Amino acid sequence: MQDEILILGGGVAGCAASIALARKGRVVRLIERETAPRHKVCGEFLSGEALEDLHALGIDVASLGAVPIDYVRLAAARRAAQAPLPFPAASLTRKALDTALLAEATAAGVHIEQGRSVRSLSRTTDNLWQATLDDGTVRQAPTAFLATGKHDLRGHSRPKDSEQWVAFKMYYRLAPSQSADLADASELMLFPGGYGGIQPVEDGVANLCWVVKGRYLASAGNRPEKLLEKMQQDCPHLDMRLKGAEALLAKPIAITHIPYGFVRRTTEEGLYCIGDQAAVIPSFTGDGISIALHTARCAASAYLLGESAPVFQAKLRTAMLPQMRLAEFAANGLNNSLARAVLPFCLRVWPGVMRVTARLTRVTQPATMAPQPVIN
Numbered sequence: 001m002q003d004e005i006l007i008l009g010g011g012v013a014g015c016a017a018s019i020a021l022a023r024k025g026r027v028v029r030l031i032e033r034e035t036a037p038r039h040k041v042c043g044e045f046l047s048g049e050a051l052e053d054l055h056a057l058g059i060d061v062a063s064l065g066a067v068p069i070d071y072v073r074l075a076a077a078r079r080a081a082q083a084p085l086p087f088p089a090a091s092l093t094r095k096a097l098d099t100a101l102l103a104e105a106t107a108a109g110v111h112i113e114q115g116r117s118v119r120s121l122s123r124t125t126d127n128l129w130q131a132t133l134d135d136g137t138v139r140q141a142p143t144a145f146l147a148t149g150k151h152d153l154r155g156h157s158r159p160k161d162s163e164q165w166v167a168f169k170m171y172y173r174l175a176p177s178q179s180a181d182l183a184d185a186s187e188l189m190l191f192p193g194g195y196g197g198i199q200p201v202e203d204g205v206a207n208l209c210w211v212v213k214g215r216y217l218a219s220a221g222n223r224p225e226k227l228l229e230k231m232q233q234d235c236p237h238l239d240m241r242l243k244g245a246e247a248l249l250a251k252p253i254a255i256t257h258i259p260y261g262f263v264r265r266t267t268e269e270g271l272y273c274i275g276d277q278a279a280v281i282p283s284f285t286g287d288g289i290s291i292a293l294h295t296a297r298c299a300a301s302a303y304l305l306g307e308s309a310p311v312f313q314a315k316l317r318t319a320m321l322p323q324m325r326l327a328e329f330a331a332n333g334l335n336n337s338l339a340r341a342v343l344p345f346c347l348r349v350w351p352g353v354m355r356v357t358a359r360l361t362r363v364t365q366p367a368t369m370a371p372q373p374v375i376n
């Protein structure tokens with residue numbers, strides 16, 4: 001079976017690209033391994049850029065129950081400080097967001113195959129991209145968009161993560177006083193082996209998402225519940241937030257081997273790599289969804305304008321590298337014990353630091369790739 005464009009992965013990037021291409025009359029097939037959207041390890045923070053891109057795609061996050069986020073709070077050791085966010089932001093569960101994106105893709109005419117896993121992606125002798133599915137059947141097209149997020153396809157792997165980061169997510173119903181105190185803030189909490197973020201999502205629920213180095217997890221016996229206890233000891237602010245909280249999932253969901261700092265150098269003719277397959281920014285920036293939407297939009301424009309995939313990928317890399325490196329530098333700073341001790345104090349006396357850091361670590365619209373106008 002041959003299509004015009006194959007999109008591998010139906011998360012944020014894959015859906016966004018498929019919508020943009022189908023709306024321009026292209027015949028698009030999207031293959032997603034899950035039968036329905038499910039919880040993903042993600043802080044679920046939507047930055048201003050992400051909100052703009054979602055609006056342009058026809059997604060009204062407010063009607064889906066997104067919670068406006070107006071403040072960012074930083075907590076380390078026994079100190080906490082807050083600053084207003086310098087851009088509009090919100091939070092929404094990935095289940096709700098991914099469901100809305102898939103519905104929009106269906107409405108745009110994308111042929112969606114859910115519950116089908118791509119086993120491999122190869123090039124045929126007549127220059128088609130061929131996706132072999134879990135049952136051995138194949139799908140072919142001259143162009144493919146690789147959007148499998150954290151998961152690598154055989155033959156298209158990203159370099160291994162040397163720090164061995166492990167990330168977790170858990171939903172809580174906080175005690176009423178803690179919920180009121182968290183209010184419209186996204187809180188970043190620092191501890192010796194990593195960092196975590198907590199923020200409200202829809203239906204009065206709070207999302208706690210944390211990222212730790214493998215050795216910190218090992219020091220907790222590789223057990224998530226022991227790890228949480230250790231984090232609460234190391235970060236009293238987290239301990240306070242979780243007092244009287246009810247965990248809403250049977251256990252935290254987790255992912256490993258996140259290649260933070262990865263920015264794809266090159267690709268093959270006809271293969272556009274987007275989302276986490278293009279670049280993986282440190283999670284504390286809350287910018288991964290925005291990057292997924294942005295790279296999807298740029299790749300769809302490049303394809304429609306006839307720009308080859310290798311040229312697109314190289315331009316994207318050049319445009320993204322400065323902010324990616326800055327975000328990595330900041331992430332290393334968060335893991336420095338001196339920085340952990342003084343940062344909240346600095347912010348209390350100079351909250352502008354927070355605003356500047358938040359601005360600089362955003363991967364903004366690169367000048368080389370003009371943004372599409374926002375559709376009202």
Ligand SMILES: Cc1cc2nc3c(=O)[nH]c(=O)nc-3n(C[C@H](O)[C@H](O)[C@H](O)COP(=O)(O)OP(=O)(O)OC[C@H]3O[C@@H](n4cnc5c(N)ncnc54)[C@H](O)[C@@H]3O)c2cc1C
Nearest residue numbers: 009011012013033043044045118149167275276286288289
């Ligand atoms: C701990 C943590 C916290 C984060 N917090 C935030 C945050 O608060 N805000 C933010 O903006 N970003 C955050 N991110 C980043 C964000 O989650 C990702 O950057 C974003 O989801 C990338 O989108 P994507 O479309 O590339 O991948 P995804 O959204 O993960 O989509 C990939 C899709 O491909 C599918 N797939 C995978 N393999 C196959 C296969 N073989 N065949 C078919 N389908 C396949 C998957 O099922 C999935 O649906 C966080 C990341 C982590 C790790």
